[in-house]
Amino acid sequence: MKGAEARGLRYDSGINTTIMSEDVRQEGARSGAFVVSARKRKFQKLAKTVSESALLLIASFVAIVILFIFYFVAVDAIPYFQLRGFSEFFTSTEWYPADDPGEFGALAIIYGSVMVTLGSTLLSVPMGIAAAICLSDILPFSVRQYAKPVIEMLAAIPSVAFGFFALVIFAPLLQTQGGPIFMWAWWVLAAPFLLLAIIVFSDLLTAKIEDQKKRQKLSGVLLAVFGIGALAFLYWVGSVLRGIEIITGTNALNVSIILSFMALPTIVSVSEDALQAVGRELREGSYALGATRAETIVKTILPAASSGILAAVILGVMRALGETMVVWMASGNSSHIPEPWFNYLEAVRTLTATIAGDMGEADQVTGSARYHVLFAMGLLLLVISFFSNLVSERIVVRQRKILSGQ
Amino acid sequence: MNLGTRKILDRSFTAVGIGSIVIMGIALLIVIVPIVYNGMGSVFFTGTIEHRNMLYNEFGKGNRDALARENAAAGAYRREIYGMLSRFEAELETMEPEKQQDLRAQYGPVRTALQALVGPIPGDPEAVLTRYRYGQTRWDKAQEKLHDFLYEARWDYSDPNAMAKEYFVSRAAGFEGTSLVKLFPYVEKNLDRILRPEFTVYWGFLTDSSVDSHIFGGIWPEIQGTFFLAVGAMFFAFPLGVIAAVYFTEYARDGFFTSMLRSANSTLAGVPSIVFGLFGLAFFINTLKVSESKSILAGSLTLAIMILPTIIRAAEEAILAVPRTYKEASLSLGSTKLNTIMTVILPAALPGILTGGVISLGRAAGETAPIIFTAAVSVGSAIGLADVFSSPTPALSWNIYNLASEHEAAAEIRHVQYGMVLALVGIVLLLNLSAILLRARISKKLKG
Numbered sequence: 001m002k003g004a005e006a007r008g009l010r011y012d013s014g015i016n017t018t019i020m021s022e023d024v025r026q027e028g029a030r031s032g033a034f035v036v037s038a039r040k041r042k043f044q045k046l047a048k049t050v051s052e053s054a055l056l057l058i059a060s061f062v063a064i065v066i067l068f069i070f071y072f073v074a075v076d077a078i079p080y081f082q083l084r085g086f087s088e089f090f091t092s093t094e095w096y097p098a099d100d101p102g103e104f105g106a107l108a109i110i111y112g113s114v115m116v117t118l119g120s121t122l123l124s125v126p127m128g129i130a131a132a133i134c135l136s137d138i139l140p141f142s143v144r145q146y147a148k149p150v151i152e153m154l155a156a157i158p159s160v161a162f163g164f165f166a167l168v169i170f171a172p173l174l175q176t177q178g179g180p181i182f183m184w185a186w187w188v189l190a191a192p193f194l195l196l197a198i199i200v201f202s203d204l205l206t207a208k209i210e211d212q213k214k215r216q217k218l219s220g221v222l223l224a225v226f227g228i229g230a231l232a233f234l235y236w237v238g239s240v241l242r243g244i245e246i247i248t249g250t251n252a253l254n255v256s257i258i259l260s261f262m263a264l265p266t267i268v269s270v271s272e273d274a275l276q277a278v279g280r281e282l283r284e285g286s287y288a289l290g291a292t293r294a295e296t297i298v299k300t301i302l303p304a305a306s307s308g309i310l311a312a313v314i315l316g317v318m319r320a321l322g323e324t325m326v327v328w329m330a331s332g333n334s335s336h337i338p339e340p341w342f343n344y345l346e347a348v349r350t351l352t353a354t355i356a357g358d359m360g361e362a363d364q365v366t367g368s369a370r371y372h373v374l375f376a377m378g379l380l381l382l383v384i385s386f387f388s389n390l391v392s393e394r395i396v397v398r399q400r401k402i403l404s405g406q
Numbered sequence: 407m408n409l410g411t412r413k414i415l416d417r418s419f420t421a422v423g424i425g426s427i428v429i430m431g432i433a434l435l436i437v438i439v440p441i442v443y444n445g446m447g448s449v450f451f452t453g454t455i456e457h458r459n460m461l462y463n464e465f466g467k468g469n470r471d472a473l474a475r476e477n478a479a480a481g482a483y484r485r486e487i488y489g490m491l492s493r494f495e496a497e498l499e500t501m502e503p504e505k506q507q508d509l510r511a512q513y514g515p516v517r518t519a520l521q522a523l524v525g526p527i528p529g530d531p532e533a534v535l536t537r538y539r540y541g542q543t544r545w546d547k548a549q550e551k552l553h554d555f556l557y558e559a560r561w562d563y564s565d566p567n568a569m570a571k572e573y574f575v576s577r578a579a580g581f582e583g584t585s586l587v588k589l590f591p592y593v594e595k596n597l598d599r600i601l602r603p604e605f606t607v608y609w610g611f612l613t614d615s616s617v618d619s620h621i622f623g624g625i626w627p628e629i630q631g632t633f634f635l636a637v638g639a640m641f642f643a644f645p646l647g648v649i650a651a652v653y654f655t656e657y658a659r660d661g662f663f664t665s666m667l668r669s670a671n672s673t674l675a676g677v678p679s680i681v682f683g684l685f686g687l688a689f690f691i692n693t694l695k696v697s698e699s700k701s702i703l704a705g706s707l708t709l710a711i712m713i714l715p716t717i718i719r720a721a722e723e724a725i726l727a728v729p730r731t732y733k734e735a736s737l738s739l740g741s742t743k744l745n746t747i748m749t750v751i752l753p754a755a756l757p758g759i760l761t762g763g764v765i766s767l768g769r770a771a772g773e774t775a776p777i778i779f780t781a782a783v784s785v786g787s788a789i790g791l792a793d794v795f796s797s798p799t800p801a802l803s804w805n806i807y808n809l810a811s812e813h814e815a816a817a818e819i820r821h822v823q824y825g826m827v828l829a830l831v832g833i834v835l836l837l838n839l840s841a842i843l844l845r846a847r848i849s850k851k852l853k854g
Contacts, residue, residue: 044742051744052657058646059653062718063670065711072688073681127426134423149842150431156765156838157437158772159679160803161831164810164823165437196418203411245569261433292412294419315676322678324775325803329811352680352775359687359779378684382677389676393669 070382077379080104080372089376095335095349097358097370104373108337110380112252112348116327119256119344120263120320125313127260128267132312133297135268136275137283155265159325166258166330171249178246178345183238191234198226246345250332253344258330259320267316274308274396275301277403307399311392318388321352322381328353351377438831445828447546448821453606455480456525457543464536464617465610476602483600487593488528491517494586512580519555519577520593523548524600536618537815543622544821545603552597556590611825619785620809620822627788629829631702631799635781636771638706638794639713644763646710647717648752651759654718655725656747675715679775682712686780700798702789705781712776713766720762724755757848761841768837772830774803784808802830 081089084104092105131151135144174181202222209215278301286296302309332347335354339346355374362371455476462468498506498513521527525541533539542548557574565571578590593600614624658664686708690696696703728751736746752759774782782804789797809823810816816823 055653055657059650062674063667066670066674069685072685076688130423130426134427138420138423147427154434156834158830158834160774160806161827164806164827167810169440292416294416318676324680355680356778378681382681385676386673389673393672
């Protein structure tokens, strides 16, 4: 829409200038102050062409840079695959680059990346979407003004500061107090949800009963019974969690938690944009039909904004996958697949941390497989980020089209 | 569902939303508060006489006469300790060989712990590393070292199923019946007279260079390196970004080419930072050879590419926010398009563009991964402006990693690490705060 307006404007202004120059040519002698000679006009036109093409050149600089990044990372990555082939990199978990001959199985490292990314996504997506809904639909403007800087500050803190926090403060805490922390987190997070679930469940069970008094009585009894059961459940899981002993504080869980807070600002701001893009009409229509705010949001607005939120999630995932310093400092950097595979309390190693950590030594042996394998990892990250960006961008564009079409 | 339950669900939905924002706020506090609290400790702390001696010897700071008086006062107590040591050493010579050997084995660690606490003992050969020439410069560290001196840490492996437990044994017990047994209570009682703790404000932490890889001294080389890198990145990226934004907003026609450029921009914004580092190494250093090896120039160029998309986006938004009426008024007065952009649109958008620039500056200052292979070294002195094209530099972000993860005495210099983190976070957050304030002023102004 904006493009069309801009074009219209340009068209108009074009007409203005041509009309003006004709006037000038005809009446040049009379309005002495406004003379634009034909030569000067030509010069102006030339200057315009030159400046516009210079602008175009500079604007395409970004595209050139992207091509260069792909080219130069690929040029250094391909020799690795020529030297060692594809299968070892993607299927072996043996990572001994310093040995002679070295082993370059990156499967465990790729798995480590997937693991921390997945962990951080699981934590950050529900929280991010809830926060975005809160910012766009629930909080009044005056409060929102204070909430936004919090998110911006979270986004602004350098990753190495988060890494330092994870390594020096969070990891020892997790190692010594891990069990109690888990228990408290479980109680604080699970208790309200369980209470809510009980209320809704007993309400649904008694919904069929016509008699008001009988219904209240029964639902009270149900509440008490379920409540005791839930308390027992909470206590049981809590005591199990309390008993967990953590061997090392620098593990996948630590990194996942920290990464989730780093990905949150991205998720919140992009999905807030998506929620705001859903017009007032949908909201008001839903309210008019008697829906509460929660029902409006869950049943109307979220489905309408779902693709934009998906784009936000993709961007958040990329933020976690591409993050280097936190995982390098606090993931433990041990290249193996945890036992069992979902054990988040073990140390892992990720692609970004491997590139950062191994380059210092591999730098000395430029041209060897050990050097090029790091570029192969970089290429893998680059390709993943390229495609996910493409996908999220398509999604956003499509959503904008659909919403503006309504 | 009855209405009551629906209302409860609605309320709890609201609570979840607000709760998640509160969690983010708490997380921010949990990260920031210890960093600020401990980081302040690198400038404001209780320093000992060793700190003042170190400052005087290494940086020539402090009052010589006052220091001499203090040293004389502390020396009286120190001489007492040294006397005890030499008496014990003489006593050792007279003992039977078996007992002598046993006591010598215990005496070595005691002597080392004492050296760590109060500095070299007279008669020691002069230490090569500066860190061994002084005792504890900070009173909090001195308390820890005092504990090390009084007690020996041992590990209890008795329970094979649980992790080993640490426990402490008094060192004094091992010297029962010798003259050395008096040393331990003496040091414990007189430590404040030996080390003379005093509240210290050490602004030099920000302006001094480091001594013996950050064991003593300040972080000036890192601050300067970060400044050079970030400003250098802005120097390249800011003009390019603003010009590109002008093109996107004022000249670009909707079409395949423009949409491709826009995709390129968002792709660049999504590239993992470590890949920029790889690219900088492969392109600027190995291919273009802008410098022999790592250099500030190569690091700045790499960072510039990284922050370019952010600047373009911010500038685009700022330009689009300029009211259309400004532009139309200018065009209707017969101004050319270029003239309109230069004299009307850009000045009106300038505060917004600057806001984006300031945020990008903060991002360039805080980013680590792109400079690992292109600009950063762990140890180095502050470099002059003439060296930016050829020499690498220490930088706050890189050295935080390096000191926390790779330094051989990482646990001993936590205060330096915290100080660095606080300096970096402070710089970045101040930049962001100024951007936020700038933006608030703009929106007020635009509202009229």
